[in-house]
Amino acid sequence: MSCSCSGNNKNGIQAMIGPSILNADLSNLKFECENLLESGADYLHLDVMDGHFVPNLTFGHPVVKCLRSHIKDAFFDMHMMVDQPEKWIKDMHESGATQFTFHLETTKTPEECIRKIKETGMKVGIGIKPNTPVEQLLPFINDIDMALIMTVEPGKGGQSFMADMLPKVKFLRENFQYLNIEVDGGVGPGNVKLCSDNGANMIVAGTSIINSKNRKETISLLKQTVQDSILQRK
Ligand SMILES: O=C(CO)[C@@H](O)[C@H](O)COP(=O)(O)O
Numbered sequence: 001m002s003c004s005c006s007g008n009n010k011n012g013i014q015a016m017i018g019p020s021i022l023n024a025d026l027s028n029l030k031f032e033c034e035n036l037l038e039s040g041a042d043y044l045h046l047d048v049m050d051g052h053f054v055p056n057l058t059f060g061h062p063v064v065k066c067l068r069s070h071i072k073d074a075f076f077d078m079h080m081m082v083d084q085p086e087k088w089i090k091d092m093h094e095s096g097a098t099q100f101t102f103h104l105e106t107t108k109t110p111e112e113c114i115r116k117i118k119e120t121g122m123k124v125g126i127g128i129k130p131n132t133p134v135e136q137l138l139p140f141i142n143d144i145d146m147a148l149i150m151t152v153e154p155g156k157g158g159q160s161f162m163a164d165m166l167p168k169v170k171f172l173r174e175n176f177q178y179l180n181i182e183v184d185g186g187v188g189p190g191n192v193k194l195c196s197d198n199g200a201n202m203i204v205a206g207t208s209i210i211n212s213k214n215r216k217e218t219i220s221l222l223k224q225t226v227q228d229s230i231l232q233r234k
Helices: 026-038 061-070 085-095 110-120 134-143 163-175 192-198 215-233
Strands: 016-019 044-049 076-081 099-103 123-128 146-150 180-184 202-205
Touching: 016 044, 016 215, 026 044, 026 061, 026 215, 061 076, 061 085, 076 085, 076 123, 085 099, 085 110, 099 110, 099 146, 110 123, 110 134, 123 134, 134 146, 134 163, 146 163, 163 180, 163 192, 192 202, 192 215, 202 215
Parallel strands: 016 202, 044 076, 076 099, 099 123, 123 146, 146 180, 180 202
Antiparallel strands: none
């Protein structure tokens, strides 16, 4: 499973669908992840929550290590909804994470975080919550592989999509043609075109894929919609 989730890809950005497993059957996580990849997922979006930055608790690097022992080459996008994310960079890398996406709101030294992540060879993502202005990403935008625009308040799956976050996506795409822009929260077939027409090319969808009667069909629809938006922008 290859995923060109590399930032600032001069060959042009690609449509990528990354299901969130937060609302999957976590007692059957290996199967769920394998099923999502077999259903056409480009990468897996793994939500790490510490109960401090967000009011929820999920899993950490030990689970990632077990997953990676079974799923050798999938792209693991670690969405680190944790305070002091720098504490976990080494462990996540050693456990098999591909990308380490931390939240700008969780560290006073984002440059240091970026440097430490890059030292491991992992890709770097920075996420911002709904109340964080997109301009706060600008000092780091040329040093990261992906910008994550939250379209819900982080902490749980199944929430309603916040369309008023899309101007952030539009601003980034208008100014950074080759940047990977990810949206996450409440995204599905009913609003993915809004996201991709504004410039998102990496789509995190949890509930809309996990609960779908036909995951392969849903992923394919999401991907085609994003591909069409990218072609229209050329
Ligand atoms: O990080 C989060 C929530 O905090 C997201 O990854 C959600 O888990 C996505 O799930 P849906 O909103 O698509 O159900």
